[in-house]
Amino acid sequence: MGQSPREAPLLEIRSLRHEYRQPDGSRLRVLRLDSLRAFRGEALAVAGPSGSGKTTLLHILAALVQPSEGEVLFDGRSLRASHPSSARWRALSVGYVFQDVNLLPDFSVLENLLIAGEISGVPRAAAQERALSLLRRLGLEGRRHNRPAKLSLGERQRAAVARAVLHAPPLVLADEPTASLDAENARAVTDLLLELCGESRSLLIAATHDEAVKKRFPRLVELNKLAELNKEGRIVP
């Protein structure tokens, strides 16, 4: 699994809890993860039924959501969501793949990659070269001037993977990247993610509830659906 005993973990989670406050005042406990350590170059699947908090976990890891309790350390430093610097940190350190709608609809596939490169501060020439070589590898070179709407779902997800790894970020988060795809495309996209993240020694964390996808990841974190609490903090049956 790539890590040597001396190497510090890229990501460390300590007694993480998350609850959403509901309009009636009650709280919805959606996530509990006591501890997790992950290293660069690792690939980790987060599995669990729908509503078990997979998306919430990825949002917390991307510093988009501040957890109710606990701490996430990235490279030894605590993540602070909604801090002005968190966007900058995300631009440099995170690649993100959603289930669908990953690309800006008004820009071509290539432009989508180049804009991501600009946001991440990759020099233009380097971004151009890397984008073209990725698109070539993914068989999308001929579609680079098309808007996303012209592409099939499988092609769009492959482009999204290319976009996420363009700047070789230390952390790649994928939220059910294959859920909209057929089995064949699902396997292709999973392979790409594993391969490209392996090459750039990125830590890949992918949420999925697909058994076939799950099996391809060396490490697995299972999340369980938690209960709802009423206003007094008691479990709602």
Next chain:
Amino acid sequence: MKGFTALRIALRHLRSRAFQTFSVVSITAFSAGLAVALFLLAQGLRLGLIRAAEPFDLIVGAKGSPYQLVLNTVFLQDVPVGNIPWENCAALSDDARVGFAAPLGFGDSYRGYPVVGTTPDILNVRVRASDPPWLRIGEGRWCFGESEFEAVLGARAAAETGLRVGDVFQSSHGVVQSSHGLAAGGGYGHKHEEKYRVVGIAETVHGPYDRAIFVPLGVLWKIHDPHHAHEDEEDGHAHEHGEAEEAHDREVTAILVHPKSYTDAYSLAVSFQRSADKQLVFPAQTVVRLFSLMGRGEAFLSAVVWAVGGCALLTVLLVLYWSGAARGRERALLHVLGVPRRTLVFISWLEGTAALLAGTLLGELAGRAGAGAVFALLSRTTAVTPAVPLTWQECLAPAVFLCAGSLGSLAAAWNGSRTHMERLG
């Protein structure tokens, strides 16, 4: 991310939502253009009318509406007021308070261009004491050979009738203009038999008198002399009219009076206040009073313009708000890619403001063009030359629109950035 990228994203958004952008730009352009055009029209008309009245210090005419007297004498519009005896002019010329008095006789026209009977006294008129004479000959010579049937054309009258020095024409009785301002005089009243010969063309005065056809006042009297008019049929009868009748025929429509000083002007005004059949008006004052009459209409119009602007602004903001709201998913995506929230707000604001700016600039141009077109039409029919000064005031309404729209689009962008987080995942 560099500002350049933000600008590129904003412009691409505007381009890909072409219809929304078109709506925002055209609504903005329309309301800004309307405000600019109306402002320029009101302002230009005011300056044009005031300028036209400048050469006329005082006007003496028959008792009646001072507006009609000014409209007729200064702007050569409307039907002439009644005449007054020539002796008044002679008396004023001899008055110690008067620098000079120039008689004006109206009533005839040629193809809609008013024939103005006058005397060489009119050449003394200067807008300001230091200015050259108001009326200057451009071509040929002046026509004050007392009883000769000679005429000098105003610059516009010459250009538009095509008459040249040496040409002859017949005037008609009456001053009728068709709705589009061109001559229909031929069908009205009767054509005088005598033919005028053009002996000169005046330089432009940039005012209504460019439409005038100057003739010697004495010639007008001759034409309108009843003896003269009926000479052919009733030769013997004509001679029975006495000298008294002859004197009665020597009339003028208005007298342009140049007082020696302000004090003299007011002293003259006081002496005419007691007159039962004559009045003295200060044309500049009359024009200003006319504006204050029009002022209420103008205030109403400007209220309408502001209301139209307000409605347009709300519509524009609604369009901006909804097109911003429709981009929540994209903003969320950009935020995940690492674009800070303030940059997202900036992009949305830039989109709205760029469209508004394009609209207001377009409106400014369209408003100027529209006002210019109305002015051209107006100066063709009245020869009042409205001034179109570029002042900051005309940009006020578009600027207010732009600022309010820009603030509104900032608010819409800010509001959008608060909700986009919920669209993630």
